[in-house]
Amino acid sequence: MRPHRIEIDEVPCKKLGYCPYGYLVEEFLLKDERDEQSCPVYGHDCPVFYAAEAVDVPEGGHLYLKANWRGVLASAPEETRKTGTMAILHSAGVKPVAVEGDTVILSFRYAHHKAIMEQPINQHIADQIMSNAFGRPMHVWGEEVN
Secondary structure (H helix, E strand, O other), X not given: OOOEEOOOOOOHHHHHOOOOOHXXXXXXOOOXXXXXXXXXXXXXXXXXXXEOOOOOOOOOHHHHHHHHHHHHHHOOOXXXXXXXXXXXXXOOOEEEEEEEOOEEEEEEOOXXXXXXXXXXXXXXXXXXXXXXXXXXXXXXXXXXXX
C-alpha cells in the first residue's frame, strides 16, 4: 500500500529534541529542498507525516521495533493498554532484539519479568500487540539477558 500524507502540526523531533525514528530514517532519501515536514537533523520527510496500513518488514523488523518501540506500544489495541503485560513491555529491562519470521524475540533483563510474560494470558496479550504492529499474526518469544 502506498503511504499517504496526514495532517500534523509539527515534527516530533522539535518537541523531543531528537529523532524518534532512529534507524528507520537512515534509509530515507534526502530532499533537495527542506520544508515544514522535513527533519531538521537528517533532511528527509519525517515519517510522522505519512500513514500506511500494515507494516511488512520481514528482514528489518527488529530495526523497526528498536526505532519505534514506544510507538508500537502506544498504538496497541485499546484492550491491551492497561494490563500487566503492557507494564512489563514498557519497563526499561525489556528490549526487542530480533524478528524471525512471525516471531518477535524480546530480551528481558530480569528473569521474573520473563517468567510473568510466559504465562498464557500475558503471552496472548503480547502476541496481540505485536500482531497489531505488524499487521499480521505474530508471536513473542523471550530470552533472558544477564
